[in-house]
Amino acid sequence: MTESDTVETWNVYGAHQLSRGLELPELDRWDWGICDVGPGIEAFGDVNGLRVLDLGSGLGRHAAHLAARGADVTAVDASPAQHQRALARYPATPGLHLVCADAVEHLRDADPYDLIYSVGSIPYLDPDRLLPVLASGLAPGGRLLFSALHTNSDGTGPSAALVPRPELLRLPGITKDHPVNMWVLTPQLWEELLVQHGLRLESVSAIDSPKPDNRVSYRLSAAQRPQRVPSPACGSRRRPQGRGHRGSADA
Template structure:
């Protein structure tokens, strides 16, 4: 839907001048990924591919995966022959099951659209031992509604750029404790959580940036029941 809308409107975005994780001019930038030169990297939910192309220019071997044919078309038109960048139109979980393991997997705001109970096991197996996962996730929406204390999707509103049309989407908007519990269940160790709040005082939107790494051993099934955060 989003990609088709942008494609129909022929929206042309500039190249990145500053990396952000969901809110422009707020929070950490590309430094959250560390040195990417020579790393095998996966961009999960890559959209137009600007972030992936930026990392490829820094010497990373980047695979950019998006399930939207329209977004994939926009990306391949924009980056037809970019060294170090491979654009793939595929379901993220199907790609991870078939791909060789990555040194680094990152996602700018896309992970909450996928069921974490299904995604995190394949993410863990899609990382090399010690490999890193860095992703941003919605924490508080524009109405000031905070994260859920249970692992279940809830309706959120996606507004298409340049319109006043609101489209409901299902998202997993979880507390940091739930994200950590889920990652531990599937062999990922949380390293840090960084708050990313809007700099505008009348804007309630906030994200959390999660950094984790794969443990040496990844369990084949969940180890324990999840706790809840009050």
């Protein structure tokens, strides 16, 4: 399975939802993967006037929520069908720019952002491909917030090895589960990767399902690009070494 396969899975889902004409309500509370659990929009602080990027924006409800608070938000999704859903819902929302593009290609071409966030989407992308451009896509002092799958609903926890693994994507309104590759990594490995690319981890928050029969959990990581990048220490950087779910909240 490849990242292209994952995009096609979201295309199937997006086309299905377009055909249904389902209208989801606007967000009444920000969530990072599990409704009504964990930090809310307060995790961002004041976003008024900030240049913001939403990676894997789906229907666009989270991005529209931030735009309503005064942010200038670019919402990027690689799925044409998901992009069409967002365009139909938000055809002319002030402060919201909807883009259909691969996240890495967008970051390579875009000016730096003050804030980049992702609700559950970053683990679908190869960290070796994404993190270099993600770090350089932040302005000095800019922040990164992203939620990542930590434990799936079957209770399988994260890996300390930098390799993808198959997960079953369970999408609302579709009975069939779709296999996808995801990088489900320990918080320690995520931190090593962020530091390797010049970012500083600020905090990690647990977001666990309150249902006893569902063991799914996420981790919300907040990181920052320093105002000044320190000079590298003598010698080469050591690459992190390992010992070797569900859909987006804004589906």
